[in-house]
Amino acid sequence: MQETPEHMELRRTVANIVENDINPFVDEWEEAEAIPLHDLLKKMGQAGILGISKPTEFGGMALDYSYEIVFAEEMGKVKAQGVSTAVGVQTNMSTPALAQYGSDELRQEFLAPAIAGEMIGCIGVTEEGSGSDVSSVRSFARKDGADYVISGNKMFITNSIQADWMCMLCNTDEDNGPHRNKTLIMVPLNDPAVSRSQLKKLGLHCSDTGHLHFDEVRVPQRYRIGEEGMGFKYQMEQFQEERMFSVARTCTALEMALEETIEYTRQRIAFGRPVLDNQVMHYKMADIQSQIEAARALLYRAVDIYTAGGEVTKLASMAKYLVGVMASEVPSQLLQFWGGQGFMAENRISRVYRDMKLVAIGGGANEVMQQIICKEMGILPRRS
Numbered sequence: 001m002q003e004t005p006e007h008m009e010l011r012r013t014v015a016n017i018v019e020n021d022i023n024p025f026v027d028e029w030e031e032a033e034a035i036p037l038h039d040l041l042k043k044m045g046q047a048g049i050l051g052i053s054k055p056t057e058f059g060g061m062a063l064d065y066s067y068e069i070v071f072a073e074e075m076g077k078v079k080a081q082g083v084s085t086a087v088g089v090q091t092n093m094s095t096p097a098l099a100q101y102g103s104d105e106l107r108q109e110f111l112a113p114a115i116a117g118e119m120i121g122c123i124g125v126t127e128e129g130s131g132s133d134v135s136s137v138r139s140f141a142r143k144d145g146a147d148y149v150i151s152g153n154k155m156f157i158t159n160s161i162q163a164d165w166m167c168m169l170c171n172t173d174e175d176n177g178p179h180r181n182k183t184l185i186m187v188p189l190n191d192p193a194v195s196r197s198q199l200k201k202l203g204l205h206c207s208d209t210g211h212l213h214f215d216e217v218r219v220p221q222r223y224r225i226g227e228e229g230m231g232f233k234y235q236m237e238q239f240q241e242e243r244m245f246s247v248a249r250t251c252t253a254l255e256m257a258l259e260e261t262i263e264y265t266r267q268r269i270a271f272g273r274p275v276l277d278n279q280v281m282h283y284k285m286a287d288i289q290s291q292i293e294a295a296r297a298l299l300y301r302a303v304d305i306y307t308a309g310g311e312v313t314k315l316a317s318m319a320k321y322l323v324g325v326m327a328s329e330v331p332s333q334l335l336q337f338w339g340g341q342g343f344m345a346e347n348r349i350s351r352v353y354r355d356m357k358l359v360a361i362g363g364g365a366n367e368v369m370q371q372i373i374c375k376e377m378g379i380l381p382r383r384s
């Protein structure tokens, strides 16, 4: 990934929004357990950064995916990962399949307002009984005339309390096997047959995460993304963009936490000298910085291949796996160096520690990434 003047310009635009429109408010949003997402996304939409790689006909910039990575890296500087998660769902998790496979009519109705920041989207894959094994999803969309009638549930869905629509993975067929019976369908959520309840979480306090029930929700069949039965495949492809976004912003967020820890331990005195002045600290800092750079190098390799039209399942999964491990271990190691201060709720490192745990679970747990890597290595059979 070569950084051009255009990448730098985008970086400055995003950094400006993070600095002025997000970071001054994140403590308040964390406390309120809510982000004013419609207002924030509107502002970001007006700045033109919600559709960086999306087609220009629907308000996007049609830039290659390396620009989305620059966007994700700058979003990693948000001082509460709940915000970058919420925005990432809009830009890189709920919209890639819609942008690639949706009809023009569907993209006009749902993608254009998402890029403009006028509608909030969410992605509905996980269910009460189905998480890591996406093929076991149970929500069902049966055909009735020109409509689908959808029943089922979706669990742990980011943005879903405020969202206007869900890109929902449903079964549309009793037969055909679990990888060929699924379809992605755009489902407006302001329907009385949809009920939503907010969940309380360990971290990402400002981001809303919901449990939703769909009780015979009727949508026209033209709300289907692409072909019926291709939903599993589209979702697996969509996951690649989600995972690269997650890696990019996590690398930046870990680097920021590292820098803050260096700063704190440089001025904190114990035994008559800065805490940083212990060799054990130097080696740990070098170790963490090296891990971040290694994950970033792997990500950039994946992005180069992806922007050239190549397949990146193996590399994106490896990068997601590596940052998943780092995001579980590094915040704990850094918090240790803050001593009792690190344990205080108002201290940002404690938020980093809570927020980062999700990286090893969401969008495919670490073990699922390892499973995918093994399939790509030929150790495990691929799905039929």
Ligand SMILES: Cc1cc2nc3c(=O)[nH]c(=O)nc-3n(C[C@H](O)[C@H](O)[C@H](O)COP(=O)(O)OP(=O)(O)OC[C@H]3O[C@@H](n4cnc5c(N)ncnc54)[C@H](O)[C@@H]3O)c2cc1C
Pocket: 089, 122, 123, 124, 125, 126, 130, 131, 132, 133, 155, 156, 157, 158, 159, 201, 204, 209, 358, 361, 362, 363, 364, 365, 366, 367, 368, 371
């Ligand atoms: C805050 C938050 C936000 C989320 N946002 C969304 C969202 O917007 N949309 C959405 O669809 N989902 C979302 N999720 C769901 C998330 O993607 C799932 O939690 C994740 O995929 C894991 O599924 P699960 O929780 O059902 O865990 P399970 O499938 O029950 O797995 C539990 C654990 O078992 C282990 N495991 C699972 N399979 C294997 C295996 N094959 N080999 C070895 N070990 C294994 C892993 O350690 C895993 O963590 C969110 C979750 C959280 C917590």
